[in-house]
Structures are given as structure tokens and as C-alpha cells.
Amino acid sequence: MKEIAGYLPAIGQEEFEYKTLTFTGKHEKLEVQVPLLTKEQMDKVVEKVTLASASILKSMTIADIVQIIDKVIEQLLDRTNGYRQKAEKLLPIVTGYDGELVRIGLTSYLKTFRKQNLQRFLIEDFGNPLLLDDFQPRSKRGFSKAVGPNVTAQIWAGNVPALPIWSLISSLLVKSGSIGKVPSAEPLFAGWFANMLVEVEPKLADCLAIVWWKGGDEERERHLFQQADVVLAYGGNETLESMKNRVPITTRFLPFGHKISFGIVSNMSLDSRKAWRTIHHAAFDVIRYDQQGCYSPHVFYVQKGGNVSPREFARFLAHELEAFEMRYPRRALSIEEGAKLVEWRQKEELSLFSNREKEVLGESSGAWTVVFTENEGELSPSCLNRVIKVVEINELDEVIPLIESSRSYLQTVGIAVAPNELFALAELLGKAGVTRITGLGSMTSPEAGWHHDGRFNLLDLVHMVDIEHSAEEYAEGLASYVD
Numbered sequence: 001m002k003e004i005a006g007y008l009p010a011i012g013q014e015e016f017e018y019k020t021l022t023f024t025g026k027h028e029k030l031e032v033q034v035p036l037l038t039k040e041q042m043d044k045v046v047e048k049v050t051l052a053s054a055s056i057l058k059s060m061t062i063a064d065i066v067q068i069i070d071k072v073i074e075q076l077l078d079r080t081n082g083y084r085q086k087a088e089k090l091l092p093i094v095t096g097y098d099g100e101l102v103r104i105g106l107t108s109y110l111k112t113f114r115k116q117n118l119q120r121f122l123i124e125d126f127g128n129p130l131l132l133d134d135f136q137p138r139s140k141r142g143f144s145k146a147v148g149p150n151v152t153a154q155i156w157a158g159n160v161p162a163l164p165i166w167s168l169i170s171s172l173l174v175k176s177g178s179i180g181k182v183p184s185a186e187p188l189f190a191g192w193f194a195n196m197l198v199e200v201e202p203k204l205a206d207c208l209a210i211v212w213w214k215g216g217d218e219e220r221e222r223h224l225f226q227q228a229d230v231v232l233a234y235g236g237n238e239t240l241e242s243m244k245n246r247v248p249i250t251t252r253f254l255p256f257g258h259k260i261s262f263g264i265v266s267n268m269s270l271d272s273r274k275a276w277r278t279i280h281h282a283a284f285d286v287i288r289y290d291q292q293g294c295y296s297p298h299v300f301y302v303q304k305g306g307n308v309s310p311r312e313f314a315r316f317l318a319h320e321l322e323a324f325e326m327r328y329p330r331r332a333l334s335i336e337e338g339a340k341l342v343e344w345r346q347k348e349e350l351s352l353f354s355n356r357e358k359e360v361l362g363e364s365s366g367a368w369t370v371v372f373t374e375n376e377g378e379l380s381p382s383c384l385n386r387v388i389k390v391v392e393i394n395e396l397d398e399v400i401p402l403i404e405s406s407r408s409y410l411q412t413v414g415i416a417v418a419p420n421e422l423f424a425l426a427e428l429l430g431k432a433g434v435t436r437i438t439g440l441g442s443m444t445s446p447e448a449g450w451h452h453d454g455r456f457n458l459l460d461l462v463h464m465v466d467i468e469h470s471a472e473e474y475a476e477g478l479a480s481y482v483d
Contacts, residue, residue, distance in 0.1 A: 001028060003090060005187040006035040007194035009052070009206040011044040019212065021184055025093035032094070034187050034212035039223050045209045046151060046179065046227045052206035053150045053177030060203075062122065062132045065172055068204070070115035072196045077110055079103075083192045091161045094186055096331030097289065102161060105288065108445050109162060113169055117448035122173065124449035125458040132175060132462075141469035146462040148174030149229030149252075155221075155243070157234040158185025159292040165193050166457075167232050168208070172197075174461045178208040179224065187212060215239075222246040230254065230461055254460055256453060259294035259411035260381050262301065263440060264399055264425070269416035270306025270313065278416045279313060281441030283320035285414055286368075288444040290330055291384040295412040295436070295443050298382045299389045301399045310392035311359065314372035318361040321368040321386060330367050330386055337385060341366055344383040351376075379403045396421060400428050407433040411453060414443040 008016065018033040037045065057065075075081045079088070087106060092099040111117070122129035126146060128136055135143035152171045156164040164180055168190065171178045182190050191210045198205045213220045216239075225231050225247045232254045233243055240255040247253045263285065269278040285297050300317075302310035333341065348360050348371050355373065362369035368386040377391040379402055393399060396417065403410060410433040417425060426437050435454035436446065449457070476482070 001090075002031045002033065003086075003188065004033045004191075005182060005210075006191045006212060007198075007208065007210040008035055008037075009045060009048045009209055011041065011048055014041060014044070016041065021187060023094045025096075028093065030090060030093045032187055034182065034184075035210075036213055037211055039220070042211075042220070042224060043227075045211075046224070048206045049177040049179055049209055050150045050227075052204075053175070056203050057172070057175040057177060057207050058148075060175065062129050062173070062175075065175070066115055066118045066122075068197065068201045069113060069118060069169055069172060071200045072193065073110050073113045075196060075200075076193075077107060083196055087162075087189065087192065090188060091186070094188060095158075095161055097161065098328040098331070101288070101328040105444075106162060112446070112448050113165070118169070118173065120449045121170075121457060125456050132173075135465075135467060138466075142472065143467040145465045146174065146459075147465055148176040148462050150177060151228045152176045152178050152230045152232055152461065153224050153228035154178055154180040155231070155233035155235065156180060156183050156190065158183030158187075160289050161186055162189040162193075163234070164190040168193060170457045170461060171232075174458055176230070176461060179228070180208070180210050181224075182210060182212050184212070184215065218242075218246060225251060232256075232461075252460075254455075256294075258409065259453065260379065260406055260409045261295050261297055261412035261414070261443060262299040262379055262403070263297045263414040263443070264396060264417065265300055265302040265313065265415075265440070266396060266417040266421055267303040267306030268418040268421070270302075270308040272307050275306070275308040275313075275316070278440060279308075279316045279320055281416070281439070282414070283317055283324055284441050285443040286317075286321065286386055286388050287324045287328060287330070290386055291382070291388075293444055295446065296384075297388065297414060297443055299377075299379055299391055301377065301391050301393050301396075301402070303393055303396060310374075310390060311372050314359065314370050314390035315361065317388070317390065318368070318370040321370065321388075322363070325367045325386075333385060337383075338366075340383045341369075341385060341387065344387060345369055377402045379406045396425055397428055400432050403432055403434075410434045412436040412438060412443050414438055414440045416440045 017036045019036050021032045021034060023030045076084050078084060088103050091102050130136055131146040135145045138144050154167050168178055180190055194208050194210050228251060230252045231247050233240055234256045237257040240257045244253055263282060282300055302313045304310060352358050357374045359372040371389045374392045413429055413434050415437060436450060
């Protein structure tokens with residue numbers, strides 16, 4: 001099979017070079033052709049997107065833009081739609097994830113961008129979304145307006161299918177043109193989304209471009225970054241640090257790097273009626289996209305004193321992971337990933353000789369691994385791919401000193417605690433550096449309007465223009481109706 005990826009605005013009679021990326025699934029091979037532009041072609045694309053952003057996007061109302069996005073999302077949620085069918089068929093080949101897990105994940109993810117949720121995005125960041133359309137009165141007198149960039153350059157990672165549409169939609173909501181670079185690991189969805197936008201509203205044809213180049217091509221990155229107003233990038237911390245050096249000092253750089261997330265389970269959630277639900281949700285957070293997201297758990301801290309002990313929690317969790325493996329098999333690992341998993345597991349098994357309270361659970365194939373321990377609780381990343389550690393704790397607040405060394409990397413905490421425990425624990429976690437607290441089973445599904453890594457999705461992209469009261473007052477003095 002062959003598929004052409006990306007999206008390009010019309011820039012005249014140009015012959016674009018396409019590189020072929022090859023993916024092998026369980027039963028078939030897929031060749032994906034991605035557009036590789038010369039510097040001269042990129043200049044023309046940037047110019048086209050810049051002009052269209054200023055003349056088309058910024059002349060549209062925010063209500064119109066929300067309506068267009070909602071129509072595209074409605075189509076993508078329809079499983080009879082051609083693009084949705086391609087996504088369900090091709091994304092498992094490209095990513096290696098189980099087809100049913102991709103289908104469920106897409107539906108859950110796409111619902112985040114329905115009209116009502118987009119309105120939540122806007123309200124969360126702006127309070128009054130009309131700030132994006134016109135100057136609005138301020139409570140302290142004067143007026144303000146939010147102005148988005150003409151061009152946002154976006155560098156995407158490929159660890160989670162369809163990830164790019166989050167930043168693409170954010171850019172559209174602030175009326176910014178976008179030039180996005182798709183990752184080699186998942187080059188398809190962003191281009192499909194761009195094509196669907198243009199089919200719904202042809203006026204957007206020149207407002208965005210989806211391209212590709214091989215990761216680490218510093219010359220191409222530097223050339224694009226010099227022409228962008230904002231650079232938004234996902235990736236490893238070292239990659240982002242290197243990228244930062246290629247962004248002009250006058251250009252806003254918004255990096256999203258590696259983060260670490262974990263779960264906390266109160267003994268209140270481990271009685272005979274609630275324990276299975278708690279454990280099932282914990283297992284789902286582990287298997288969803290094989291822990292590749294920054295919001296996926298690496299450790300569960302489980303409190304003693306429930307009807308189900310922390311050790312039993314680990315064993316039941318292993319059982320759930322085995323059941324999920326039968327229904328949603330883990331993707332095939334690369335040689336490097338497989339080696340890391342073997343090394344990680346061997347290290348844990350060797351430590352059994354010095355720690356008799358420790359337990360390592362998992363089948364010989366390594367499709368999943370659960371490690372239980374009572375006294376090795378400091379938060380550290382697993383090797384991913386359904387590998388999880390369960391740590392026994394006496395009190396919930398014991399977690400805080402265990403996560404201190406990871407403060408700058410903390411993101412999501414999935415919790416199963418009682419109402420009287422929630423806010424006291426959240427207060428401690430917030431002070432420790434955590435930016436998102438959610439229920440178990442929802443760790444990999446952020447709600448609309450969440451503050452990604454504690455920041456704003458939309459406000460970070462705009463600049464505010466203020467008309468102070470003195471300017472208004474001065475203008476009044478020059479009005480034609482003044483005596």
C-alpha cells in the first residue's frame with residue numbers, strides 16, 4: 001500500500017521532492033511519501049502561510065473557526081468517514097499499536113475537540129473569547145485584544161497517534177497560520193486533518209503546511225525558525241535544548257519535553273467492592289499507548305491498610321495486564337527497546353537476592369512486568385512498554401519526599417483517594433511540582449482546557465494589545481463633536 005502524507009499550499013508550478021518511509025505491519029507493508037522541501041520552496045510556503053494568516057484567518061470570527069473545527073471532528077468521529085477508516089487501517093501499521101486500542105484511543109481523543117470542549121479551551125484561557133476578535137473593555141478601564149502569531153512553526157513527536165492536532169487546533173483558535181513538521185514515526189494524521197479542514201472551509205487552503213525532514217536537520221530547522229513568530233516543539237529534552245539554540249532570541253519558544261507521571265492509591269479504594277475497579281483503571285493507564293505518553297504512569301504508590309494489600313494489588317494488577325495483553329496486544333518492540341526491557345528486568349530480578357520482600361511478576365515474553373517493593377520507593381522512570389512498579393506506603397503524604405528529586409520532570413498523578421483526602425494531597429503534590437491530578441483510568445486522556453505542563457494552551461501563543469484609558473480620553477478630546 002502507498003499513502004501520500006503532509007499538506008502543501010499552492011505556490012505555483014513547483015515539483016516537490018517526496019521521501020518514502022516504509023512501515024511493516026503484521027500482515028502488510030505501507031509506503032508513506034512525505035514532502036521534503038528545498039529552502040527556496042520553504043520560503044515560498046512561509047510567505048504564502050504568512051499572507052493567508054493575516055488576510056484570511058485573522059478576518060474570521062472565533063465562532064466561525066470553532067464551527068469549522070467541530071465539523072472536521074464530527075467527520076473523524078464517524079467510522080464510515082473515509083479519513084477515519086484510513087486512520088483505523090493505517091495507524092496500527094505505522095505505530096505498531098493494536099488496532100482496537102487505536103480505534104478506542106482516537107474516539108476518546110477526538111471528542112476533546114468538539115464544539116463545547118473548544119469553547120471550554122477558550123473560556124479557560126481568555127475568559128472572554130471575543131478578545132480574539134476585537135478589543136474588549138477591561139475592568140480597570142481601557143481595552144485589550146489578543147493577537148495570535150502570523151506563523152507558528154510546530155515540531156511534533158510520534159509517540160502518540162494524532163498528537164499533532166492538539167497544537168494545530170490551538171494555533172487555529174488564536175488565528176495563527178501553521179507550518180508543521182511531522183515525525184517519521186507517525187507522519188499521517190496531521191496531513192489528513194489539514195486536508196479535511198480545507199475541504200470543510202476552502203478559504204483555509206493557504207493557512208497551513210505539513211512537511212517533513214529527517215530529525216536533526218539543523219539547517220532546515222534554523223531556516224524555518226528564523227521566519228516563524230512562535231516555535232512549538234515536542235521531543236526529548238536533549239533534542240529540545242539543541243533546538244532552542246537555533247531559535248532567534250526574539251522568537252517565542254514553547255518546548256514540551258520528557259515528563260514523568262505516577263499514581264497514588266489510598267486504602268479507601270481497596271475494599272472488597274472497589275478494589276477491582278481501581279486495579280482495572282490502573283492497568284488501563286499502563287497499557288494505553290504502552291506508556292509512551294508523558295502522562296503515563298511509571299510507579300503506583302499503594303497505601304497499606306485496605307482489604308487488598310499493596311502486594312496483592314501488584315498481583316491483581318499483573319492479572320489485569322495479562323488480560324489486557326490478550327485483548328490489546330502490546331506492539332512489537334524495536335531491538336533497542338527490547339534490549340532496554342531485558343536489562344531493566346534483569347536488574348530488578350538480581351535485586352531480589354538482597355531484598356526478599358521484593359517481587360517481580362511477568363511472563364517470559366516480557367509483554368508486561370510488575371515489580372512490587374516495600375522500600376525502594378523513590379520515583380524513577382521505567383523502561384516503558386507495560387513495565388510498572390508498585391510501591392507500598394504507610395501514609396499518603398509519604399510520597400512527597402519520594403518525588404522531590406524528580407521535581408522538574410513531574411506532570412500527571414492518577415489518584416484513587418477519598419474526598420477528604422483529595423484536596424490535602426493535591427496541595428502537597430502541587431507544591432512538589434505536579435501540574436495535573438486526575439482519576440485513575442484517565443491519566444492518558446487530559447480534559448479539554450487542561451494546563452499542559454502547568455501552562456496555557458492558547459495564552460502562551462498570543463500577545464496582548466492594550467488601549468489604555470488615557471488614549472481613549474485623548475481621542476475623545478479630538479472628536480468632531482467636541483465644542
